Amino acid sequence: MSRIDSAFFEIGSLDTLAVLDTPLHRLDPRAKVITTLVFILCVVSFEKYQLSALLPFFIFPLVLVGSGRLPGIFLLKKLLLIAPFAFFIGIFNPFFDREILFYLGSVGISGGWVSFASILLRFTLTVSATLILIATTGFSGVCMALEKIGAPRVFTIQLLFLYRYLFVLVDEAQRLVRARALRSFKGRGTGMAVFGQIVGQLLLRTIDRAQRIHLAMRCRGFTGEIRQLRKIHFGHAELLFTLGWSGLFVALRCWNLPEMLGAFLLELAR
Amino acid sequence: MSHHIVEVQDLRYTYPDGTAAIRGISFRLTHGESVAIVGANGAGKSTLLMHLNGYLTPQQGVVSIGHVPLTKATLDTLRRTVGMVFQDPDDQLFMPTVFDDVAFGPLNLGLPPDMVKTRVTQALERVDALHLKDRPPYKLSGGEKRAVAIAAVLSMAPDVLVMDEPTTGLDPHGRRLLIEQLAGFEHTKIIATHDLDMVLDLCRRTIVIHAGQVVADGPTGEIFDNGPLLENCHLEKPLRMQGCPVCSARTL
Numbered sequence: 001m002s003r004i005d006s007a008f009f010e011i012g013s014l015d016t017l018a019v020l021d022t023p024l025h026r027l028d029p030r031a032k033v034i035t036t037l038v039f040i041l042c043v044v045s046f047e048k049y050q051l052s053a054l055l056p057f058f059i060f061p062l063v064l065v066g067s068g069r070l071p072g073i074f075l076l077k078k079l080l081l082i083a084p085f086a087f088f089i090g091i092f093n094p095f096f097d098r099e100i101l102f103y104l105g106s107v108g109i110s111g112g113w114v115s116f117a118s119i120l121l122r123f124t125l126t127v128s129a130t131l132i133l134i135a136t137t138g139f140s141g142v143c144m145a146l147e148k149i150g151a152p153r154v155f156t157i158q159l160l161f162l163y164r165y166l167f168v169l170v171d172e173a174q175r176l177v178r179a180r181a182l183r184s185f186k187g188r189g190t191g192m193a194v195f196g197q198i199v200g201q202l203l204l205r206t207i208d209r210a211q212r213i214h215l216a217m218r219c220r221g222f223t224g225e226i227r228q229l230r231k232i233h234f235g236h237a238e239l240l241f242t243l244g245w246s247g248l249f250v251a252l253r254c255w256n257l258p259e260m261l262g263a264f265l266l267e268l269a270r
Numbered sequence: 271m272s273h274h275i276v277e278v279q280d281l282r283y284t285y286p287d288g289t290a291a292i293r294g295i296s297f298r299l300t301h302g303e304s305v306a307i308v309g310a311n312g313a314g315k316s317t318l319l320m321h322l323n324g325y326l327t328p329q330q331g332v333v334s335i336g337h338v339p340l341t342k343a344t345l346d347t348l349r350r351t352v353g354m355v356f357q358d359p360d361d362q363l364f365m366p367t368v369f370d371d372v373a374f375g376p377l378n379l380g381l382p383p384d385m386v387k388t389r390v391t392q393a394l395e396r397v398d399a400l401h402l403k404d405r406p407p408y409k410l411s412g413g414e415k416r417a418v419a420i421a422a423v424l425s426m427a428p429d430v431l432v433m434d435e436p437t438t439g440l441d442p443h444g445r446r447l448l449i450e451q452l453a454g455f456e457h458t459k460i461i462a463t464h465d466l467d468m469v470l471d472l473c474r475r476t477i478v479i480h481a482g483q484v485v486a487d488g489p490t491g492e493i494f495d496n497g498p499l500l501e502n503c504h505l506e507k508p509l510r511m512q513g514c515p516v517c518s519a520r521t522l
Contacts (some may be wrong), residue, residue, distance in 0.1 A: 132297070212361040217364065217374075220426060221349065226374075
């Protein structure tokens with residue numbers, strides 16, 4: 001349990017990176033959200049055996065980490081934390097797909113291994129882009145941008161509140177589990193029945209809290225719309241950022257740069 | 271400032287499960303008064319407070335603020351007048367940063383952005399929390415959360431402050447700071463609490479509630495001197511008014 005919550009609370013520390021003040025942090029959140037979406041779309045839309053064409057995409061996270069003065073090692077650790085999910089999604093490919101695609105020296109590489117590697121690459125690219133987005137924009141900034149772009153307000157408010165109260169909920173769950181642990185002995189008291197009751201208890205507490213929060217919001221004039229003071233401005237810098245990167249992604253999606261480079265070098269060597 | 275008289279007349283409320291939480295409460299507070307509402311757990315304090323900001327509508331009786339009875343039509347105006355500080359600051363601080371949270375009320379009132387900024391800054395300065403303005407609320411300590419929750423209400427410039435257990439969960443120093451700050455506010459204050467020592471510092475008048483009814487209403491000193499009354503209502507004299515166990519042991 002303790003490992004899960006320490007990992008969980010690190011999500012909050014990712015968010016604190018968003019208070020840094022670099023040109024990248026100052027960009028309108030919308031520019032960063034749109035660019036990241038284009039990036040993810042381009043990366044996931046490759047066919048499943050694609051490897052080489054994915055490599056140039058690493059320029060995006062690398063440049064952003066550099067210009068946003070983000071701690072690369074820290075982001076890498078976050079990435080590793082989520083990596084098992086991608087690993088288990090792809091690990092069965094090598095067993096099912098045994099057709100040899102090419103030879104590396106004398107070792108035949110099957111399609112399964114290639115698609116497995118491709119999944120891992122895509123995972124690294126998309127998740128690091130998302131982590132960087134949150135680290136440079138902050139979760140509330142992302143929600144605000146989504147709303148401005150046209151996502152339904154109900155959805156963005158839900159997301160904002162989910163994020164705000166996840167911490168409280170985890171804290172509450174943790175206390176319940178601790179209270180159970182202190183009074184269960186030799187596995188007695190830790191069974192499914194008690195677990196069900198704890199979950200029910202948590203639900204009831206959550207409903208109670210939701211009611212109190214709603215009351216607090218109503219007391220301060222809430223009418224269904226969250227107003228924020230921060231002015232955001234989509235200017236030249238934002239336009240340049242969005243179009244520049246998106247253009248590059250689309251170009252990299254259409255033309256396989258490493259392959260072209262390889263062909264060019266072979267041509268030269270001839 | 272207008273005369274914000276808070277008046278409750280024969281208020282009754284029964285919860286849907288049949289619990290009669292309030293069984294005929296009446297009192298009248300004049301402008302600028304600071305009043306403590308004390309009583310045992312389950313005496314009806316919280317239910318009473320929920321009527322003062324219109325979260326619950328009276329099933330019987332009238333709640334009026336500044337001679338305006340609380341009804342659905344007057345709800346929005348009255349909520350602006352009555353600022354409510356919750357027992358658990360986590361319920362009250364729901365925005366991503368302290369600044370956003372304190373600005374939430376004024377923005378909903380439709381104030382212009384410049385004015386919102388000044389209000390937020392003033393409110394945070396008032397509770398010595400301006401340095402916290404860019405922090406997310408869930409990372410604050412208990413005392414800081416409480417201070418910000420109060421600022422969030424002050425920023426709406428209410429005339430009446432309603433507080434539910436403001437000193438619970440605070441360390442002695444934080445509690446002392448809070449009491450000093452509250453003493454500096456010129457608002458009409460209604461404080462529901464078990465912390466009778468704080469009541470001695472802040473409230474000249476005390477209303478004792480027992481089983482949904484007012485059993486005493488008068489000057490704080492007199493009420494806290496009335497041992498049998500306190501005992502009946504599951505209360506105890508404030509520690510400051512009890513004999514000192516160390517000194518009295520010495521004299522024996």
